[in-house]
Amino acid sequence: MSQQERRVGVSLITTLIMFGVFGFYMLGFYQDGAMDGSDGYRLIGKSFFILVGGGIVVSIVVHILFTIIHSIVTKDYEPMMNDERDKLFDLKSMQIILLVFSFGFMVSMGVLALDVLAPGLVFLLIIFFMFIANVIGDVVKLFLYRGGI
Template identity: 35%
Template sequence: MTYQEKKSIVSLISTILIFGSYYLYMYPQFPEGTQESTETFHFWGSFVLMLMLVSIIAHIIISIIFNIIFRITTKEKEPKFADELDKLIELKANRISFFVFIIGFLFAMVSLVIDQPSQAMFMILIASGFLSDLTGSITKLYHYRKGV
């Protein structure tokens, strides 16, 4: 298994663990009461901002740990360059990932148009961000294994 395949698997697993653990941490903090209160908007705003911050920091830490473990176990350095195949796979994964997020964004806007509660919009946006991240990692793994 190549470095890129292992990195994609680690990214996939870490995305699931980060999102799942953050969701389990934040779920009990959901405010009771009216759905359109200021407290609810504060909750969802802080949920999204903190998820972004926690996710970025956790991915950086996991990437560093992965590179250390990879170097110790294989006695090789991680590749410092990306060839044409790596760039092409990255572009394909980003394109599909962005497409998934845009579809989720459109669904979130439709939920507002059809008079769904505003928290439905936030849930759809958060889910589409999570799914787009998963889709990007799965796409990279698929293309590194099967080719472009």
């Protein structure tokens, strides 16, 4: 497994864990009724910024720890190199992420226009589509590194 594949795998696992924690956190608020009323929007906004900030910190720490552990176990150091193929894979992955998120955003606006869900839940739906887009982008990138093109 190449360093790029490991990096994508660690990113995928970190994303899944962070969103799992966020989902569990938001489910608790929803069950407690904390998302009802005008404070619900503020709670969603604060929780989202905590998710983003925490996600960045956790991702950096996990990548560093994984690199250190991998170097200790294999007794080998691989320098970080990105070539044109890596940039192409990043661009293809980013296209998929933007496509999936744009679709999710349009679905969320349609749900809001049809008054199917409460506006607070539509914000959570947008965050959910951000998560799904990131996971699909990482899976596509992993597929490309495994010999997809």
